[in-house]
Amino acid sequence: MKKKSVMMAGLLMATMVLGTACGSGNESSDSSGEKSDEVTTLSFFSADLTEDDPFDNPVAKEITKRTGVKLEISHPVGGDEQAVPLMIASGDYPDMIFAKGDIGKMIDAEALEPLDDMIEEKGDNIKKLYGDQLVRLKNSNEDPQIYHLGTAGVKTKALATSGTFSLQLDVLKELGYLEINTLDEFEQALKDYMEKYPEIDGKKTVGMSLLGSDWRWLITVGNPAGFAAGYQDDGQWVVDDKTGEAVYKFQDEKIKEYFKWLNKMYDEGLIDPESFTQKYDTYISKLSAGNVLAVADQDWDISSAVAALKADGKNWRTYAPLPVTLSNQEKSMSTKDYGFTGTTGISISATSEHKEKAFEFLDWMASEEAQILCNWGIEGENYEIKDGKRVATDLEEASTDSKYSSRTGVGAYVWPFPQWGNGAEDSTGQPIVRTATVDLTRENYTDEEKEVLKNYDADLWTDLFPDPEELGQAPHGRAYEISIPASSDLSVIQQRADDYTTQAITDIIISSPDDFESKWSAMQDKLEDLNIESANKEMTELVQGRLELWGEK
Template sequence: MKYKKMLVSSLFIAAALLTACSSGNGGDEKADKDKVTTLTFFNADLAEDDKFENPVAKEITKQTGVKLEISHPVGGDTQAVPLMIASGDYPDIIFGKGDLGKLIDAGAVVALDDMIEEKGDNLKKMYGENLSRLKNSLSDPQIYHVGTAGVENVTNVTSGTFQIQLDVLKELGYPEINTLEEFEQALKDYKEKYPEIDGQETLGLSLLGSDWRWLITVGNPSGFAAGYQDDGQWIVDDKTGETIYKFQDEKVKEYFKWLNKINDEGLIDPESFTQKYDTYIAKLSSGRVLSVADQDWDISDAVASLKGEGKDWRTYAPLPVTLNSDILSPSTRNYGFTGTTGVSISSTTKHQDRAFEFLDWMASEEAQILLNWGLEGINYEIKDGKRVATDLDQAQTDPQYTLKTGVGQYVWPFPQLGNGAVDSTGNPISRSASRELIVDSYTDAEKEVLSNYDKELWVDFFPNPEDSEIPSHGRAYEIAIPSSSDLSVLQQRADDYVTQAITDIILAKPSEFDTKWKAMQTKLEEMDIEKANKEMTGLVQDRIELWSNK
């Protein structure tokens, strides 16, 4: 049954992609008449339809003469890019994310080096010496994409951390919470005091383990709790490049042992591994979920709903929670520029020059201000020479703000100056660039909690990013895996397996934990995980060497 559903989903995507590509050609005929070129664009990270008709999108078209016709995966399906490759029919521009290597090997995207050199003034200015970090590999040192990460970054916000309700902190007298044990105790104390919230059962920690978000609410937090930076499914020794599959690590094991324990104690939402995304967001929006371990962008709709209903104290505080006090949270680590995935131009497009000119314009200062701030007089104004947002209330309380206005909608996955960059007038490119701007966006509840901890920003709870070295390999999950390698298949099999195995381990009786964990390790060895480790180590070491050659 699962296979049939995947097949139907895949066929649906294939049809959608063919329609998108063919409609792009039809749009070109119309473009000649209207002097607007329609470029078809596949965005692997987009989860909802975007008609490219919001105010920012219209301004982009006005400035560039380009309208994007955007397609995206349906229901989190991962077969969209492989289906493109199988059909040989591609949109004009593609964000293939982790499948970039497959697109390169299939000859589906063009090398951009010559175009960047000849007419990529904005891109050259944006990236500077970081252009070398866009190169594909040691054996093929060409540039096939631009984006996605910012070039100049400051860490004034966190994401993907353990988060707990503001009311929990207030009610418990603002306790120090830095370890899993302290986090657990806070949940127990508050839940015991308030077994219900607004007439519904209080839930300690809710996860979303029924779809791909298992990776960000179950898998990734295990590495963060153990103090490992975000390398996806890998743990990397940045000095040697030695890499292992994350779920073989002993400290990661300790995190899941903790989840197993608190599940047995009734602190984990019993629907965590069966609920759908809408149900998860609805629970968070109700205010009865005390904590999450998730990315901010994944719960943003719930947070906006809570604020819109005046439930500011039910929103969340990010905390640097780790296994023990000897481990530092990696959430504020400065990775440097790691734009090793991004937007590419297809080899079949009839508008190669137009597509490149569009991408180069997206790297301009004018575009970066528009993408990050929106329209002057509508989304921001200039006061005493400073750019000031005028729509903060809408931005904080409307879950559809980004899609409706376009503000922030097209920053990712296109070229980004980064939230640490300033424009030619000295104003920040990003709304999250300065501490002052972030403080202005906080609710009174957030400010009260921070004041009681003698902090100004949430990031002040975390290690100073200047105290850690920039990793020489960037982030392992961004490395394009060659199609000639067995690594993609090996990792996918392992990921599919551990998703189910670890779910079973978390839900098991504590007395069964060690036996089940050992059985999982044996199975991973049988699945040739050591071969995957060896191949990933080679790719990481190649990356380190490639980036060291400016």
């Protein structure tokens, strides 16, 4: 009964979201309260947002000024996953939607407007942005139309990593700047530092903290397993680049080896015992205190904690990304070049009364003018022109204020909109992304980071990782971005497998090492019962289909 009540509450909350998401019309007044019939409000639902965005920060206001468009933005409430299915059930859609993994369901429901004709007729900025990569926006071999504009940058270069294993700067300093490339070396560094400093600022030193109590299990527990194994980021899959064969990754022997290590770490007290029960606020609070030595998380997920550490003068307690793998036989894929993989993105609903306006807005967002505004902000406020070059004037503020992006709008409207990428330059040869050169990236580093890097004879953190050319480009992009047809059983099987493995692996990690083999074996048997081999077969067919669609096969 309790489960049913929770589900009903979730549906009601999602319905409330839809009520906000689906309204649109002409704005009757501008921000000053004066009447204006020139501003069109477009409703926009983003499956990625977790906080409200009233679209009234300086960059948002400037976007409205230049385009005549104001966005009415909504998002799932409390991590609810029923918002898009409810839209489909009701037939009531916002003008624009970033449906993420549910885009296939939207396409099957004929809820999205094909964009091919509009791109051809008046998508000059879009055509210039994507060029011959437009083919990678096509839906499938059976339905090769374009229903969205991709999220990923078209031209990228590796200037930062995210999601990899990270140690506090002070750990590296105190241990004499050791080379740390394997799990064993990572583990030993934690043990040596904790023995030397059992407390930090009066608090017990914590080796490594994870967040396994909500969806972040995926990015702090599941994904690091693949990174440690030397696999590229294909979500829940291990994919053979040459054949396109896909296997559910929790069946893989190298993945098993990682969790065996994590189980030992937990048993030895090197993993925070609250890793699978704590909430996000508690996790961030712990990292912000400075007594957690290591994480395996996405940069954006811990950015508020890093900002708090810097604001508190604890720069040595911030984190250094490291190319840690199972052994020296694997290579870290954190600097892997996936090519343009924008197979999720923003779509225009088939029922919108403002299709033309929405498309014109998205085409403008693909322009050089928009890219500079969204990435750099307002001239005179966020940057100035010196010797003909843009120079950011608020980098320190950006690195210490966790609300910087939402408050100023700088960077807030890059994802999931069309984006040139951090490897792109404008018509004057300047970077589109304001930290997209070695010098600009280093400007954003603290003095402590620069000191650590100097001791490793490196300029950037990415210098510690394999060169992207050494790793090669992924011909299939990333498997988790492939749209799964609604008619396929793959989504259902994978969801059941994901729900099961999240709990099973958590139990394996916190159990006695003596029980590891038997529990891992039992998990494999259960995956077979869940028909995981059928899912492997279908995902393999989808990857191979993408290779054919993209002309890689």
